[in-house]
Amino acid sequence: MTRLLSPIAAVLAIAALPMFGQPPAAPEGGRGGPGGGRGGFGRGRSPALPPPGPTPRMADGKPNMTGYWNAGMNGGAVFEVQKHPRRSQSLPAGDGAIVDPPDGLIPYQPWAAEKAKDNFEHHLADEPELHCYMSGVPKQIYVQFGFQILQPPGYIVMNWEFMHSYRIIPTDSREHTLGPNVHLFEGDSVGHWEGDTLVVDTTNLNDRTWFDTAGDFHSDQLHVVERFTMVNDRTINYEATMDDSKVFTKPWKIAMPLMRNLQPNYEIMEFGCIEGNQDLHHYLQEAGGKAAEKKK
């Protein structure tokens, strides 16, 4: 199935939900929870659930994260990852997802703060997902529609409905092997277990993704360390620390719970971003036409 939903339409539709910008929904909410409709972030009130059970385990004793997960709203992080004022009628104030530094703001270098502001004020058409690009790390974790974790031997594999993207994370403690000049949308991820926490180290990212739709950006020197800690059978505590000496004055950290989608017989569907997007045709068939007009 192709979702005939352009990314911008999705952003607008979801931003228009009355609950956007409110504090994160209770972990039992979310799209997949009882009463949570497809595409909704905790829409409606969920009936009370029984208390969560113990962390399920693989044969080797590691937490078994197999299943469907959703990051929920988290202070509107997908729209603006840092603490933000009301931007418009459809983009109200929100706390974002930054837990360090304590002010909830990205510690940009002065030039980078200017650039982020300029992105927001003048370049929202450059928002990478409008162009059907992969979301990158860490944003991929908190995009819409949630994702599936598969745990085949030696790997954690994540696959998304949004942009039909995936991440492949070897968990055999291998080192990064790509050269410093290789840059990928989803980077090079290597993982290892620290107790019940999966630690994922990602390098070789490109500079073509944003942390949100509001223009918050990074360079190709971004280094992300993520920690996935499974605390019960339906909650993974997620943290990511971003380090990029070209853009930030110091590392910063986000945190949010990932909630299990409890909908029975749920499956990831097919998201045809480029297949339903007319923008590419404007670029391809009218290069020098429509695209040139925009530049004027």
Place this chain on the structure above:
Amino acid sequence: MKRRCTVILLAAAAVWTFAPLAAGQAYTAPRTPDGQPDLQGIWEIRNSPDKDIEKAKGLIVEPKNGKIPYQPAALAQKKQNEKNSAKADPLNSCYMPGVPRINLLEYPFQIFQTPGQIAIAYEYIHNFRNIYLNRKQHMEGIDFWQGDSLGHWEGDTLVVDVGDFNDQTWFDKAGDFHSDELHVTEAYTRTGADTLKYEATIEDPKTFTMPWKISATLYRNTKPNARLLEYECHYLAEQAAAKKEGK
């Protein structure tokens, strides 16, 4: 001298590798922890037939003449498609290639196996196929670019029943096409430590006079720490367009 040694070594390796086959014994794949024949690894076709599957030697094994059994009106459409291929090939718009085309492109893909679900991650446009081992029926009333894949094991062969296609994909650059009645039955069989036989039977009563079948060999990437990279088609297309515009 060095080359000759290599040739001899390869010949020796080939004899050793194929010895069990010659003796009439099929290769037995290792097993995953839950007992499935293990198809995991990074695989890729060599000499992609994507330019024209009818012209790729030995690819179409049924019918015996190697021709796609088009109905007359469909053959006319194929010829029209071929003429307009530069513009009309869905891959030129960076669309999802469909099945079996995505397995026949010269880009690697990685197979992962878990107890209820097999997943294939493709380097090409970062695509992903989920093959469900426990669901028995296709979805109703929806269609997919990549189809809806239901898998089961027949001995050491993974058989994947792919249905619910749309009519928007082609089989190759030569305009070979299908309707939304397309139904594909894939078979994946390990034939050696580093080879995988890939077969696909293609049925479409609106387009063909009878089912037809392809067969190809996929090769494992045996480099240590091999990983998929990214082929982001539309990103590259935008970059190319921007460059052209910049002139």
